[in-house]
Every structure is written in structure tokens, then in C-alpha cells.
Amino acid sequence: MLTFVQQLLNGLTIGSFYAFVALGYSLVYAILKLINFAHGDLFGLGAYLGYTVFVYAFGVIGAKLGLWGLLAAGFVAAALGTAAAGLIIERVAYRPIYPIGRLPAVVSALGMAIFLSNFIMAVWGPRYLAYQESFIPTGFWEIGEFRIRVLQVLILVSSLVLLGILYFVVEKTTFGAAVRAVALDRETAALMGIDSLKVIRFAFAVGPALGAIAGVFVGMYYRQINFTMGWVYGLKAFTATILGGIGNIPGAMVGGIFLGLLEAFTAGYISAAWKDVFVFAALMLMLIFRPTGLLGEKVAEKV
């Protein structure tokens, strides 16, 4: 029972990381049918931006703001900085190439991924950097034999809130309907007076911003970051995207949580060494038996 609850909590936490990152893949894919392979490294960039704010702002404003103020500043800076990077990438790496075709754009995305991880290495160095305890909420509650960390609760609550907001915006507002319309039929959306470039920019700003928040959380949770983290998490989150159904926002969330739980329970009951085997086996099974993913695409076309 103890293992179960502990792994459930771990799985949900890791799952929220994947869900955050998966959303970025899904948003861009829904609108451009492009897999933004640079997205994982944007997540990595977010972790480094957050780290930088924490380290350098700690002495300057840390005392004034207190831990929570500092955390807020770090998250906001990481999210804004990474959103800006996402917009720049869209402008320089995709917009000029996209009209040529989808394959060149994917190659450009891979190139951007390599560029970003090397950029991070060049700026912050190849060694692991430590998220220090001084800017991590370290408290925990003990309920009987269970130990619940404040950080875990923070991660779960903020993922619920942020993903809930995104879901509401995309599914319930007119702007969200415009996003879905551009995803379905960009030309007809333009005839409705919708500027598809704005929608594309929305995807390239919001996805990376959410990825950055996940990046900072990962840094806090594992206490260390490295320039290769974007690749690892990017790959896992991409798997989560496929599992949930690519191009589908609730699907990305469900896929992410599912993947997190699968990893945690494999690690808890079988062996941590086997978790990737199970993750990618799940991916293969999904691709064989239900290629549209858990939440598949709604099919209502009738012409």
C-alpha cells in the first residue's frame, strides 16, 4: 500500500512534466502538422533560465521577495524567455521553410533542436548544474507513514490549474474555436477574418512557456539539470503525445499522466531499469492497435 501510494504520487508528478511538454508538441502539430523537435530543448532552456534567475536574483531580491516571491519571479522569467525563444524559432526556422513542405520543416526542427542544446551547453557549460535547496520548497507533510512533499503538491496543483486554463481557452472561448478552426482548415478560417499567424504565434508562445514551467519543476524535483535534458524529456513527452492522440489537448494531458504512472509503477514494482522498455512497448502497442492514440481524433466528417 505504501509503495502504491508513493508511486502513484511520483507517477502523477512525472506525468505532469510530460503532460506540460506534450502540450507544446500537440498544439503546434494541431495547427501546422509539424512536429516541433526543438520543443524538448525549449523545455531545457526554460530550466536553465529559471536556474539563472534563482542563482543571480537570490542575492539581489531574494531577501526582499522571500522564497515564494523568488519562485514566482523565476517561473515568470523562464516562461516569458522561453516563449520569446519559441516565437523567434517560429520566425527564423519555420515560417520561411514551411511553404516548401513538411519534410524540410521537420529537418529544420531537428536542426533547431541541435542548435538549442549546443547553445545551452555553450552558455551554461556541459556539467550538471544543481538547483540549490535555498530556492526549492523543501517542506513536507507526514500523514501516518506517508510523506507528501510540498513541491509535489505545488507541481500537481499548478499543472491542474494551468492545463485547466489552457483547456478552457482552447475548448470554450471564441479564440479557442479560432485556434481549432485554423487547425482544421486554415484557408476557410482566413475567410472568417481569423489571422492564422496569430494562432500560430499563440501555439509557439504558450507551448514553450508551459514547457519552461515544467523545466523549472524538473530542476527542483531532481535538483539538477543538464544540457541534454531536453532530448530525454522531449522524446518521452513526444511519446506521451502519440499515446494520448497527437493534435489533441486533453489527449496530451492524458498521455502524459499515463506515461508518468507507467514509469513510476514499473520502477516501483519491477525495476527502474525497465521503465523505458515499458514506455516504448506501450508506444508500439498503441501504434499497432490504436494509431490515433487514447483519445483519438473525433471523426465527424460527412460531405
Next chain:
Amino acid sequence: MLLEVDRISVAYGAVEALKNVSLSVSGAEIVAVLGANGAGKTTLLRAISGLVPLKSGAILFDGKKLHELPPHGIARLGVVHIPEGRRVFATLTVEENLNLGGYGCSKDEVKKAKDRVFQLFPILKERRKQLAGTLSGGEQQMLAIGRGLMRSPKLMLLDEPSLGLAPLLVDQVFATIVEINNQGVPILIVEQNARKALEIADHAHILEVGRLVLSGPARELAADERVRQAYLGGATYERRLRAKESRAH
């Protein structure tokens, strides 16, 4: 002159789809452009709403140069294009489709426009929570037209509204078009169904492989021997039309 298409040419690669085409729409009239498949009718509307670039020529609307604006900018001027094949957003609800028709308008305007559309098409009100893709062909056409009305159009471009509809529905759609026009909306319609289009139009043009070959008041064109031969009269044409309609079902 509300809309002035001035000697435009459009090319897809080496293929010229429109050659030196000029026409105009003024007041609250219905202007029809007739022609066979591939004559360039759809290209003409797509050029007006900015979906294809001009090779030469100019398009003026209310004195503004449309050919320099992006499609969404043209739509926001009140030039509403109801595309061929209806193109409703299949996985959005009927109501969301309508809301998007008024994208960028105030909440109040959208609500008022929606009430008007529901009055014109009560069936859309009944189905407003349904996904648009689950509507029948006729209902989708009503949705496409209703969506176009959401922005209080200053000019409506209609591309083959009768395509693939049963004859009874075709009559209904044309009656609706006349009703919209009676409320003061000028309409530029392209149709293969020449008979129907000439019935409701004030002015008409005949397009053949990218060129306007005949223009005039609709009544005169309907009486013109060449038009009757090529587009109205011939038993061949009627047979083709029937064959097309039965294929669509």
C-alpha cells in the same frame, strides 16, 4: 461602384486561370458568373477574397485595394466568401461555426447576428450544440450561408451554393439568396446551374477558359441564342445536370 475587378489575371504556375477579367458589382444587385467546370469561376472568387495572388490587374472594394490585403483583412472589411463545398468546420459545433463567422466583432453584434441567422434558418437553432460535420448537406449549406451573415456582409461571394443538393433544396437555397439580397446585401454568385442563377441575377457574365466572353443584364443573357445553346437549352446540358445531381446522392 462597390466592387471593381479591373483586368485581373491569375496564373497557377504556367497555367493562366484568369485572363484580363473585368467586372463590377454595384448597389444591392445580384451578379452571376456562369461557366463550365474549370472555366475559372472559383479562381475569380478566390482572387477577390485574397486566397490567390493576382498576376496583374487590380481589385477595388469601396475604393480600397483588396489585392494588397491578406484574406483575413478582406473578410473583416465585410467581403464574405462562402466557399465551394461549404467548408464548415466539421468538428466544431454549429454555434461555434457561427461565432467564428463574426470573429472580431463585439459580443453584442455576434449575439444579434446569431438571432437573425436563427430566424432565417430555425433548423440551425435546433442543432446549435451539434457538430457541424453531422449535419446533412443542405443544413451544412445553410450553416455556411448563416456563418457568412454573421459579419453583416457588405458583399457576399457565393461559390456554387447549389452543388450537390437535391432540387428541392436548390430552390430553397436560391430563395434564401434572394431574401438576403432583398435585405440590401449585394451578391456575386458563380454557378454551373445557369438557369437558376439567371433567374435571380440582375447582371450576368459568361466565363470560358479564363476569359469573360459575354456580359449583360441577366434577362438578355437568358434570351441570347448562344447562351441558350451552350448553357441552358441543349438537352445535353439538362442531362449532364441531372447526372451530376444523381451522382451527388
